[in-house]
Amino acid sequence: MSLLIAGTIAFDSLETPHGNADRVIGGSCQYSSYAASYFTDDIRMVSIIGNDFPQEELNDLTSKGASLDGVKVVEEGKSFFWAGKYLDNMNERVTITTDLNVLADFDPVLPDHYRESEYILLGNLTPDIQISVVNQLEKKPKLVVLDTMNFWIDSAHDKLLEAIKLCDVLTINDEEARMLSGEHSLVKAAGKIFNLGLKYLIIKKGEHGCLLFDKNNVFFAPALPLAEVKDPTGAGDCFAGGLMGYIAKTGDASFENLKRALIYGSAAASFVVEEFSNHKIKSLSQSEFDERVEEFVKLSQFSL
Amino acid sequence: MSLLIAGTIAFDSLETPHGNADRVIGGSCQYSSYAASYFTDDIRMVSIIGNDFPQEELNDLTSKGASLDGVKVVEEGKSFFWAGKYLDNMNERVTITTDLNVLADFDPVLPDHYRESEYILLGNLTPDIQISVVNQLEKKPKLVVLDTMNFWIDSAHDKLLEAIKLCDVLTINDEEARMLSGEHSLVKAAGKIFNLGLKYLIIKKGEHGCLLFDKNNVFFAPALPLAEVKDPTGAGDCFAGGLMGYIAKTGDASFENLKRALIYGSAAASFVVEEFSNHKIKSLSQSEFDERVEEFVKLSQFSL
Numbered sequence: 001m002s003l004l005i006a007g008t009i010a011f012d013s014l015e016t017p018h019g020n021a022d023r024v025i026g027g028s029c030q031y032s033s034y035a036a037s038y039f040t041d042d043i044r045m046v047s048i049i050g051n052d053f054p055q056e057e058l059n060d061l062t063s064k065g066a067s068l069d070g071v072k073v074v075e076e077g078k079s080f081f082w083a084g085k086y087l088d089n090m091n092e093r094v095t096i097t098t099d100l101n102v103l104a105d106f107d108p109v110l111p112d113h114y115r116e117s118e119y120i121l122l123g124n125l126t127p128d129i130q131i132s133v134v135n136q137l138e139k140k141p142k143l144v145v146l147d148t149m150n151f152w153i154d155s156a157h158d159k160l161l162e163a164i165k166l167c168d169v170l171t172i173n174d175e176e177a178r179m180l181s182g183e184h185s186l187v188k189a190a191g192k193i194f195n196l197g198l199k200y201l202i203i204k205k206g207e208h209g210c211l212l213f214d215k216n217n218v219f220f221a222p223a224l225p226l227a228e229v230k231d232p233t234g235a236g237d238c239f240a241g242g243l244m245g246y247i248a249k250t251g252d253a254s255f256e257n258l259k260r261a262l263i264y265g266s267a268a269a270s271f272v273v274e275e276f277s278n279h280k281i282k283s284l285s286q287s288e289f290d291e292r293v294e295e296f297v298k299l300s301q302f303s304l
Numbered sequence: 305m306s307l308l309i310a311g312t313i314a315f316d317s318l319e320t321p322h323g324n325a326d327r328v329i330g331g332s333c334q335y336s337s338y339a340a341s342y343f344t345d346d347i348r349m350v351s352i353i354g355n356d357f358p359q360e361e362l363n364d365l366t367s368k369g370a371s372l373d374g375v376k377v378v379e380e381g382k383s384f385f386w387a388g389k390y391l392d393n394m395n396e397r398v399t400i401t402t403d404l405n406v407l408a409d410f411d412p413v414l415p416d417h418y419r420e421s422e423y424i425l426l427g428n429l430t431p432d433i434q435i436s437v438v439n440q441l442e443k444k445p446k447l448v449v450l451d452t453m454n455f456w457i458d459s460a461h462d463k464l465l466e467a468i469k470l471c472d473v474l475t476i477n478d479e480e481a482r483m484l485s486g487e488h489s490l491v492k493a494a495g496k497i498f499n500l501g502l503k504y505l506i507i508k509k510g511e512h513g514c515l516l517f518d519k520n521n522v523f524f525a526p527a528l529p530l531a532e533v534k535d536p537t538g539a540g541d542c543f544a545g546g547l548m549g550y551i552a553k554t555g556d557a558s559f560e561n562l563k564r565a566l567i568y569g570s571a572a573a574s575f576v577v578e579e580f581s582n583h584k585i586k587s588l589s590q591s592e593f594d595e596r597v598e599e600f601v602k603l604s605q606f607s608l
Contacts, residue, residue: 187531208512220526220603227491259606299524302563
């Protein structure tokens with residue numbers, strides 16, 4: 001089934017304890033689309049790029065089943081650029097440069113055939129843009145997932161709450177959940193955030209896995225212990241993309257199916273961090289992906 | 305089957321963000337024994353106390369099936385005392401006072417009927433004492449588990465390695481695993497520590513669960529997300545006690561059974577942190593314990 005993914009397509013420059021990467025491909029829409037492509041070939045990207053984005057990268061996305069009809073190309077502009085540095089433990093990062101470039105004036109207009117998309121993933125963007133995308137839909141989607149970050153919780157708090165009200169699922173990391181709720185305990189934080197009007201809440205804990213909440217249940221999906229994390233960039237985006245790809249493929253947004261979707265999303269995230277940029281997540285075979293999912297089963301399943 | 309548990313019996317004074325507790329019952333041997341008592345009534349405690357330890361508390365332990373024959377009472381001495389403070393996130397603690405008291409001269413002599421114990425849990429103590437306990441065993445035990453802490457990794461490194469060589473399983477937390485191995489990645493750390501001569505390695509990550517490694521496999525047991533952690537003291541001891549209690553009960557030290565044992569240990573740990581001292585872990589009904597284990601199943605089990 002159809003999956004609309006809104007977010008950024010960008011260049012990233014990264015410094016990590018394992019090396020540096022200069023102006024490599026990044027952006028939430030790009031990462032999520034690759035992760036979703038292992039599940040569905042009806043991906044509708046909503047983003048914006050400048051005249052500097054390599055055609056080859058766009059071709060790679062379309063070859064995976066992603067439509068670029070909703071990706072605006074600004075001929076006289078430059079693509080969004082982010083530079084950051086990961087600290088020793090790889091769980092913390094600092095931003096060195098943010099050049100919004102064409103993203104500064106991004107006001108997406110959905111192509112007509114996007115407006116009846118069934119599954120919607122609103123990647124990390126200003127809440128205004130996320131709201132605008134939802135408002136252009138002509139048919140109530142089956143599930144809307146919203147990803148956000150600390151920057152918007154701080155700088156666009158009320159708009160973010162408005163965006164959350166339009167969504168079914170929020171994905172947020174543990175520190176952001178604490179920030180948004182004012183509660184240290186993730187269980188208490190989840191209770192408060194849940195009441196903003198959500199059907200499901202997903203709290204991501206990076207290398208420590210993630211939690212899925214609905215009104216009465218909680219499920220935990222582990223992260224795969226990896227010998228080496230080279231570049232954490234895109235982990236959250238690939239997680240969300242894999243998760244929504246799986247839901248779009250199965251057409252089932254029940255709690256039981258979201259549990260599975262968390263595992264598939266976690267598998268996607270486990271790949272992207274093993275190499276810089278999108279090198280690994282864009283080039284997996286289906287059997288490599290399936291074997292990785294099997295590792296999650298072995299890692300976490302037991303019988304009493 | 306018989307389970308020997310060596311460790312401390314102590315008074316603790318605690319400061320936490322949820323309040324303070326003054327001279328409450330603590331100690332690794334005491335915590336582990338309570339946790340193990342939900343699985344076996346043949347628990348053989350090895351520890352030392354002074355003349356100040358309440359008889360009522362000792363009676364509570366014997367009523368749960370714990371033998372005190374290996375608990376030396378020093379009539380002219382005082383029990384081990386530890387005072388500490390937990391910082392805001394409850395994952396870090398600082399020691400305020402350590403009064404070794406009778407523990408300073410602890411040189412355990414195992415009662416004869418302890419010397420053929422089948423399962424051995426060496427709680428956090430000096431490696432010298434842990435080695436002495438193993439050396440007094442007259443029959444090769446079925447499984448020896450050793451717990452340790454950063455203090456011994458620092459101050460008694462070579463003795464600790466000697467103790468580890470005598471054991472089948474090491475339980476250690478994530479920061480200690482990094483310290484002992486010099487590796488940040490827990491997978492790499494596990495590889496190095498495993499080669500010290502272990503059959504299994506358990507790396508504890510506190511609220512983030514724990515990992516079980518053997519030569520070829522890895523299993524992850526989550527921690528239960530709790531609305532409130534009042535006092536983390538004893539969590540690791542109850543984890544080890546529940547784990548070894550279950551193994552002693554089932555008489556099965558296979559990887560598959562250790563997976564189950566991790567879940568039972570995690571359930572025991574989830575109780576102790578909900579109240580100060582041993583208040584909760586000593587007074588559960590079997591059905592409360594079983595229901596908690598069921599929560600772990602719901603939390604982590606899925607079908608693809």
